[in-house]
Amino acid sequence: xxxxxKQFEQLIKEISIDSPSKGFTLKVMxxxxxxxxxxxxxxxxxxxxxxxxxxxxxxxxAFVFMxxxxxxxxxxxxxVKEPGLWSTVTGSLQKIDTKPVSNLWQTVxxxxxxxxxxxxxxxxxxxxxxxLDLFLTRFRHSAAKVQIS
Amino acid sequence: MNKTDDLYYIEAVRKGNVAAFxxxxxxxxxxxxxxxxxxxxxxxxxxxxxxxxxxxxxxxxDTYEGKSKFSTWLYSITYNACISELRKRRIQFSSLExxxxxxxxxxxxxxxxxxxxxxxxxxxLSIALGKLPEDDQVLVTLYxxxxxxxxxxxxxxxxxxxxxxxxxxxxxxxxxSLLHEMLHEEIYxxx
Numbered sequence: 450x451x452x453x454x455k456q457f458e459q460l461i462k463e464i465s466i467d468s469p470s471k472g473f474t475l476k477v478m479x480x481x482x483x484x485x486x487x488x489x490x491x492x493x494x495x496x497x498x499x500x501x502x503x504x505x506x507x508x509x510x511a512f513v514f515m516x517x518x519x520x521x522x523x524x525x526x527x528x529v530k531e532p533g534l535w536s537t538v539t540g541s542l543q544k545i546d547t548k549p550v551s552n553l554w555q556t557v558x559x560x561x562x563x564x565x566x567x568x569x570x571x572x573x574x575x576x577x578x579x580x581l582d583l584f585l586t587r588f589r590h591s592a593a594k595v596q597i598s
Numbered sequence: 599m600n601k602t603d604d605l606y607y608i609e610a611v612r613k614g615n616v617a618a619f620x621x622x623x624x625x626x627x628x629x630x631x632x633x634x635x636x637x638x639x640x641x642x643x644x645x646x647x648x649x650x651x652x653x654x655x656x657x658x659x660d661t662y663e664g665k666s667k668f669s670t671w672l673y674s675i676t677y678n679a680c681i682s683e684l685r686k687r688r689i690q691f692s693s694l695e696x697x698x699x700x701x702x703x704x705x706x707x708x709x710x711x712x713x714x715x716x717x718x719x720x721x722x723l724s725i726a727l728g729k730l731p732e733d734d735q736v737l738v739t740l741y742x743x744x745x746x747x748x749x750x751x752x753x754x755x756x757x758x759x760x761x762x763x764x765x766x767x768x769x770x771x772x773x774x775s776l777l778h779e780m781l782h783e784e785i786y787x788x789x
Binding site for chain 1: 616617627629632652704719
């Protein structure tokens, strides 16, 4: 800067600079807090579940298959006199030696029967609370999104 | 890092302390608003634009690399937003002609003007600055008031350094010329 520029700078600095209305910072920060909330919400939306949809489908299919199998192999359902295709299949399945499996089942049920009823109640209550929490969290986030938009 | 440094607050915001951004708003609101007002002319529009600038700066804070001053980065957001708003309205800036005032005349004018009352000085300077084309007002404010270098102003406005030099030179001479006219008029009315 030369001398003329420095002199002119002194003059210009005499002018008081314009300022916005009172509460400007508050207004800006309100908008920024809303912006930050949206950004946080977007992060939650990016959440990937630990168990994928595919795994869930396989698990449910396996469970349904087990239930069907248990129903079909119960003594009431085997009253058909003439062996059909289904009974042939189930008959061959019955021939499988299931003793070790039933022994294991008895051991496991024996273990569970020793657990007091109160423990089951606590577990059920915890699961209900966890589900409720999940539901409320989702509800709160969708409400926040509506308010911001 | 000093607590008064811009980078201190920028880092705090990046780490999730959103409230730390208010320190930057407090520090730069006047200049951001003033630049917007010089370009847009209306106070409501300038205030809206200043708010938008800070929100945009917050959103883009991760892209600020610290290569330039935070103020330079912030003013470039303000300037570009105002220019695109003016382009929408198809408003163009006029350019100043070369003033036939010598450097000696400028110095004499400065000495003469310095002897006038402080409140009159501010009044005449504000009027003279307001009579410059809008973009020249911004250049004068950034260079003389905010002490931004020619290179920094080039980053803010996208103009070349040589163009900025010429524009600032012409704006300064035009302001001295306007001050000269105003003081002459006053003397004339007193007589």
